């Protein structure tokens with residue numbers, strides 16, 4: 001019997017696995033997708049090869065790319081953007097690591113107290129999460145983002161909004177700033193040359209400003225895995241988990257099995273209570289099924305697969321909140337076309353932001369040509385200037401919205417990909433019971449009934465819609481202020497890349513699945529440690545840092561509650577994931 005089984009090696013599962021292994025527990029980490037042990041051999045910089053939702057090496061699906069991707073029923077015009085395997089969706093992520101706004105926690109008493117999702121606050125106070133934020137920020141580590149021309153232009157626009165510069169980690173007022181980012185700063189030749197011969201580690205360290213984050217980071221050339229520039233968990237927490245026997249006194253290396261899809265969570269009576277006792281997982285390559293038992297099970301399959309697995313395991317769901325309360329930051333894309341060079345395709349994808357507590361935030365996004373073209377064709381509003389699908393906007397936005405027609409799309413892209421500045425809204429999006437994950441009535445796959453994700457753009461609260469309008473107008477002002485010749489508003493259809501709160505923790509037993517410790521109310525010894533555990537959409541800030549802080553807190557709670565251990569976050573200094581002991585140990589392991 002294992003001490004702990006963690007289901008999912010994505011953005012958050014490895015955080016809990018690493019923390020518990022560092023305390024000497026026997027941890028099994030299972031993931032239904034691949035482990036890319038040598039990205040330089042397995043990956044490319046080609047957008048379709050990487051990002052194709054059905055066949056890309058960064059897709060939600062098993063290791064064998066000739067097998068189908070995981071099917072999800074999406075009964076609306078929407079894109080669900082998730083990645084399977086070690087690193088999960090952080091293999092795509094931009095590394096932006098803002099903290100949640102204090103206003104979404106239950107101890108908040110500021111004058112704007114009622115401006116948030118007041119029915120769904122965190123069941124504890126912001127200050128109590130700060131040590132866990134600090135721990136993760138030191139471990140990843142988080143730095144001020146590397147920046148380039150697109151950020152200079154973005155900041156020029158911010159100044160015309162009359163916003164102050166934010167200088168603290170905690171966001172207390174409307175402001176702008178460089179992103180706090182899980183990307184190692186450029187060192188040596190990095191950022192000074194495009195000559196590959198000079199961008200070899202250790203002549204270059206950290207971000208080389210290559211502009212290909214979304215295809216998976218493998219910079220600089222020949223870098224040890226734990227020193228790779230972008231700190232997706234395959235480069236940060238997983239190397240730490242696999243080497244915990246070396247860098248932690250009394251630590252034990254995590255056992256990692258990939259291409260191993262958990263199809264059932266088992267329960268039984270422990271200490272007179274219904275409790276998780278283990279899992280069954282399926283080897284994607286052979287179809288063989290395996291049973292593993294554990295004292296504690298941590299579910300970290302992400303905001304869609306976690307509720308799916310719960311429902312497929314037929315676990316209790318007494319208040320029917322498993323899968324409900326899906327939030328996604330109600331994204332919109334507003335972009336400006338400039339006469340001058342902006343550097344849209346260069347450097348980390350998103351290094352600048354604004355925050356408007358009570359509404360959400362804005363961030364710049366620089367991308368490659370395929371994702372840019374895709375985003376310009378992905379609208380809820382029909383075709384720009386042709387028809388609107390009944391969508392109409394009033395206020396400072398007086399232009400048409402909608403996907404760009406073929407000629408206009410060509411004109412904008414031929415004017416120059418590097419003359420575009422994208423701004424994305426990160427809306428404070430309300431928890432609503434009808435936005436949810438259920439089991440689809442369509443054919444099951446080899447892992448059981450598939451998930452159905454209902455996240456209709458029209459099924460939003462008035463407050464979410466108001467927040468998005470507020471942010472979209474600020475984005476238009478920002479772009480005009482920055483000198484854009486022309487500004488476009490997409491009215492994006494749901495682009496589900498920040499997905500949260502489908503297994504939410506909460507104070508109110510009537511509308512939450514987890515208690516304040518992230519333990520299931522209905523099944524003891526079963527914890528959730530991914531974005532789905534978040535009680536709300538954090539007010540708009542990007543979710544991963546907060547989910548990772550929460551996973552750290554959850555690991556500590558598990559160690560104290562079920563293994564008689566002591567808390568460590570307040571009493572120890574964290575080991576940084578780029579530590580040379582980890583580098584040396586990884587070189588010895590046959591991965």
Ligand SMILES: Cc1cc2nc3c(=O)[nH]c(=O)nc-3n(C[C@H](O)[C@H](O)[C@H](O)COP(=O)(O)OP(=O)(O)OC[C@H]3O[C@@H](n4cnc5c(N)ncnc54)[C@H](O)[C@@H]3O)c2cc1C
Nearest residue numbers: 008010011012032084085088089094096262301305531544
């Ligand atoms: C383009 C893009 C950019 C982003 N940028 C940012 C950013 O800058 N900042 C930020 O905070 N967030 C960003 N995000 C979001 C970020 O990637 C997610 O918040 C984060 O990855 C969520 O972590 P998770 O553990 O909840 O889920 P995931 O990372 O999706 O991991 C879930 C894992 O569980 C595995 N799994 C699922 N079901 C099972 C099962 N039954 N058995 C075994 N394994 C299973 C999956 O294979 C996967 O590896 C971005 C996302 C995208 C798409």
